Amino acid sequence: MKIVVLVKQVPDTWGERSLDSATGILDRTSGDNVIDEISERSLEVALRVKDDSEAEVVVLTMGPASAVEALRHCLAMGADSALHVLDDALVGADVTWTSAVLAKAIAQSGFDIVIGGNESTDGRGGVIPAMIAEHLAVPSLTSLSTVKIMADAVSGSRETDYGSLNVNASLPAVISITEQSPEARFPSFKGLMKAKKKPLTVLSLANLEMDPLTSFEISGKSTITAVTRRPARTAGTKIIDDGNAGVQLAEFLVAGRLV
Amino acid sequence: MSNTLTLIEVSPAGAIRPSAKMLLAAAARIGNPIAVLALTPGDHGDIVSQLGALGAHHVFLAEFPQADSLLTIPAVDALAAALAHFDSTGAILVTNSVEGRETAGRLAVRIGSGLVLDAIDITVVNESVVAHTSVFGGAFAVESSIQGGPTIVALRQGSIEGEAPAHAAEVKTVSVTSSEIRAAAITSQTDAPTNSSRPDLRSATTVVSGGRGLGSKADFELVEKLADALGAAVGASRAAVDAGYVPHSLQVGQTGTIVTPQLYVALGISGAIQHLAGMQTAKVIVAINKDADAPIFDIADFGIVGDLFAVVPQAIEAIKKLKN
Numbered sequence: 001m002k003i004v005v006l007v008k009q010v011p012d013t014w015g016e017r018s019l020d021s022a023t024g025i026l027d028r029t030s031g032d033n034v035i036d037e038i039s040e041r042s043l044e045v046a047l048r049v050k051d052d053s054e055a056e057v058v059v060l061t062m063g064p065a066s067a068v069e070a071l072r073h074c075l076a077m078g079a080d081s082a083l084h085v086l087d088d089a090l091v092g093a094d095v096t097w098t099s100a101v102l103a104k105a106i107a108q109s110g111f112d113i114v115i116g117g118n119e120s121t122d123g124r125g126g127v128i129p130a131m132i133a134e135h136l137a138v139p140s141l142t143s144l145s146t147v148k149i150m151a152d153a154v155s156g157s158r159e160t161d162y163g164s165l166n167v168n169a170s171l172p173a174v175i176s177i178t179e180q181s182p183e184a185r186f187p188s189f190k191g192l193m194k195a196k197k198k199p200l201t202v203l204s205l206a207n208l209e210m211d212p213l214t215s216f217e218i219s220g221k222s223t224i225t226a227v228t229r230r231p232a233r234t235a236g237t238k239i240i241d242d243g244n245a246g247v248q249l250a251e252f253l254v255a256g257r258l259v
Numbered sequence: 260m261s262n263t264l265t266l267i268e269v270s271p272a273g274a275i276r277p278s279a280k281m282l283l284a285a286a287a288r289i290g291n292p293i294a295v296l297a298l299t300p301g302d303h304g305d306i307v308s309q310l311g312a313l314g315a316h317h318v319f320l321a322e323f324p325q326a327d328s329l330l331t332i333p334a335v336d337a338l339a340a341a342l343a344h345f346d347s348t349g350a351i352l353v354t355n356s357v358e359g360r361e362t363a364g365r366l367a368v369r370i371g372s373g374l375v376l377d378a379i380d381i382t383v384v385n386e387s388v389v390a391h392t393s394v395f396g397g398a399f400a401v402e403s404s405i406q407g408g409p410t411i412v413a414l415r416q417g418s419i420e421g422e423a424p425a426h427a428a429e430v431k432t433v434s435v436t437s438s439e440i441r442a443a444a445i446t447s448q449t450d451a452p453t454n455s456s457r458p459d460l461r462s463a464t465t466v467v468s469g470g471r472g473l474g475s476k477a478d479f480e481l482v483e484k485l486a487d488a489l490g491a492a493v494g495a496s497r498a499a500v501d502a503g504y505v506p507h508s509l510q511v512g513q514t515g516t517i518v519t520p521q522l523y524v525a526l527g528i529s530g531a532i533q534h535l536a537g538m539q540t541a542k543v544i545v546a547i548n549k550d551a552d553a554p555i556f557d558i559a560d561f562g563i564v565g566d567l568f569a570v571v572p573q574a575i576e577a578i579k580k581l582k583n
Contacts (some may be wrong), residue, residue: 013513013533017395024401038514044271060437095374098369101286118357121513121533122395125376126357127364130331134368139443139515142356145507155446158509159331161356161416162270163450167330169443170477179514201525222410224388233539233558240551241565249490249545252561254581257541258522259489 001054001151001171003046004106005079005117006121006128007039007061009070024224025092026122035070038117038177040077040184045177046115047078047185049149058109062090062101068200076187082200083109089205089212097216099128103135104208113154114174118143126176133174141167145180163176172200261349261408263290263352264319264341267310267435268358271327272450273308277459278354278416283314283429283551285381285414287423289388290349297337299326299394300434307430314423315560319344320432334362339369340435341483348409350388363411371436373410375403379418379519396517396536415517417462451508456487463492465522465537468511469504470496472548472567479504481571482526488575494518496528512537524555527567527579532554547571 009043011017011026012034018027046057059074061067071082085105090097100204106114119126126142133140144156145164154175155168187195205212237252239245253259263286268276277440279294286292294315296306307318321337323329342348351366353359355377367374375544380391384461390412405412460466467489469482479499487494494511496503511518513533523541528534530553538544539558546559547570556562563570 013536017398019394019399019464097500099368114350126360127374127376130361130364131368134365137440139441140361141443142361160358162276163448165448166446167443168446169441173443182384218373222373224407225389225404226399226402227399230397235557235562236560238556238559238562238564241563241570245563246570247577249561249563250576250577250581253578256543258549259576259582
């Protein structure tokens, strides 16, 4: 079985995150960039299949040169090989471009199942796996809290806004998992050493036979017209409970017409 | 006036989901509102008159034999069929739910259209439609102008208030042949039990959330008691969800629900940056925590350093007295 895992490098949610005020594009220089936690969990799902059966695990990312760090981390965790789509024409790519490029790279590489996170912590769009599935004309099973991957099928429990669904499909298919799925393993020292010898391929749009001028034509589109940074919140009143804080809270709420 | 399609989600029992009201209200601002549904053939009860009451001018019922047993694809096919049926569609509005987003994503690829996700408002400026989004937990406000068409916009639940004027909706029922694309099968579907006495987290005007500081699932009841005294929805930090106090559906934060209530009360929540990303746009923030250095106090309008189990019961009693 060949498993492709979608990986994204994102600004660390523990640090400062910023948008370029002129373009609205993510500012990747304002804080640390790390592999998204949900990408690590996606890889964990794949590695558990590999632990129990014959499977080849390929990690795939699209991103700037620094994203190679995220791929190296995945190779150290146990992925077999890595693909890095890197092209200056993709700076600021939206979900339309990103899904088209990733789908092309997946089709070129070949796959039985594609595993991604339900949403990244930066964009939070949560649509890339479904869009890739449509490009590849295969079923999409997204937001799975539990997943069972078999030789020729996948099933799981899908968490929606209203409840849950049990779903299944035969392979090939695209799935996305939620943070309810198991925590990722840490790379071992042996894994780190082995990772250096594993194949890591850089792909340009030309390698994917895509032309930025014609590959991303769409009829209706949105253009960012304004980006405003909201003023930061400041601390208000802080009291230490002297036995009467509950009453003071009630008075604060009543004075502010909040009850 | 251009047409605006809205994707109406229905429950396993066939009832329209509450987000229909918001979608049709938003659609009425920018065009002729059309409700689109993927349903199994048969009697659909009073769905059409309900949608008319919420402002739909037309109801497009796309009937598929497998509408309730196949995942996502019937909804994508229904919207594609509605696009073919109605001329000059400017925008397609969906709920920014798991199902709505996925339908939007697949449809955008299929018809080659643009996509704006998690919009919190939609306005018309100089005759062009503008989608408003909120990025990094409200740290940035972004406006995107929508050109050409059709363009798909996924609206955050609870973000748009008001409703469209009622209308006597015209119905168009069509049998749709499913596209050839393979879909996942739904083997069973259950709605989570909802506590009808409390408002929905996503649209509540007051939210009371609890964190690790509650200490146990049994003691989390304190959060519910204060919520009920305030007529509020219950939320939780990721730490409380991971500890098993409450289900994931109540998680507020970076990887949970983002809320913008009038009042947000954080009980025993330290205020990790990932939690703040889900609630810092609340109008008024109240925090109670025993750790005086907890970061939640940096953004709280009213902070109390103290023991939850002493302060909260006293506050509940005082609120009851002051309300009377």
